[in-house]
Structures are given as structure tokens and as C-alpha cells.
Amino acid sequence: MKKITLIALFAVITTTIIAFTTNIFDSTDEKTVIYTTKSIATEPVVITEKPSQQIVTEPSKPVSEKKFTTTEVAKHSSESDCWVIINEKVYDLTSYIPMHPGGQSEIINRCGGDATIPFNRERKHSNAGVQAELAYYILGSL
Numbered sequence: 001m002k003k004i005t006l007i008a009l010f011a012v013i014t015t016t017i018i019a020f021t022t023n024i025f026d027s028t029d030e031k032t033v034i035y036t037t038k039s040i041a042t043e044p045v046v047i048t049e050k051p052s053q054q055i056v057t058e059p060s061k062p063v064s065e066k067k068f069t070t071t072e073v074a075k076h077s078s079e080s081d082c083w084v085i086i087n088e089k090v091y092d093l094t095s096y097i098p099m100h101p102g103g104q105s106e107i108i109n110r111c112g113g114d115a116t117i118p119f120n121r122e123r124k125h126s127n128a129g130v131q132a133e134l135a136y137y138i139l140g141s142l
Helices: 002-021 070-074 094-099 104-108 116-121 128-135
Strands: 032-034 045-047 081-086 089-092 138-141
Touching: 070 081, 081 094, 081 104, 081 116, 094 104
Parallel strands: none
Antiparallel strands: 032 045, 081 089, 089 138
16 A cells, blocks of 8 residues: 555656646747848847747838948957958857857858858858848948
């Protein structure tokens, strides 16, 4: 009899732990921001329901893309103010420099200039995660 009671108690405790760790009893009021396109400078869409309950297909109003010249980009050529051109787009990578897995110098040496060729030469840069992260730093295009 005690053995059955212990097994039942163990099952109840295990089920409770699993339920809480998989958020079955999730009652928090979470807000999720979903970016659904790789477009430039869009307004975020805030969803208060669970992401699986609603799909957002398009931000409500895209913000117009800012245009830059190579002369403007060249003015931002230091580690503390680093803009680069990659595939005709302009990015401010200043805050990303210390996080670059390939080393800070890979970005610093290209501040104020066109980094398209070295960027595209690196196979790792073609993966979707890298592209999504790069989109965070976009300022506009040439």
C-alpha cells in the first residue's frame, strides 16, 4: 500500500513540475513584437495574444528609407562612430563592434567604407540569423 502511495505521489509531483516548466499555467500578460519582413525601418507590430494565436503579415505603415552618399558614410570612419556599406545598404555597426565573432578589427578596418566584398566572401554571413541581425543596424541605402 505504501509503495502505491509513493508512486502516486511521485507521479503527481513530476506532473506538476512538468506543467509549470512548460508554462501550461502561464497567466502572464506578455507582449510580443514580430517583424515579418526584412524591409527597412518599419514600425513594429505589438501583439498581446500568444504568437501562435495571431499571425501578423505586414506592419501597418512602412517608414520611408533614408538615402546616403558615400561621402556621408566616409565621415563615420572611427571605432566610436562606424558606418559601413554592405550591398548598397548603410549600417551603423558602432555598437556591434565588440560583439563581432570574427574580431573587432574586421569591422573597424572598414568603418566609413564599403564592406560588401569581404562581407559576402564570408560564408557565415549568408545565413538567415546573420541577415536578421544585420537588419537591426540598418540606417538606409545609397
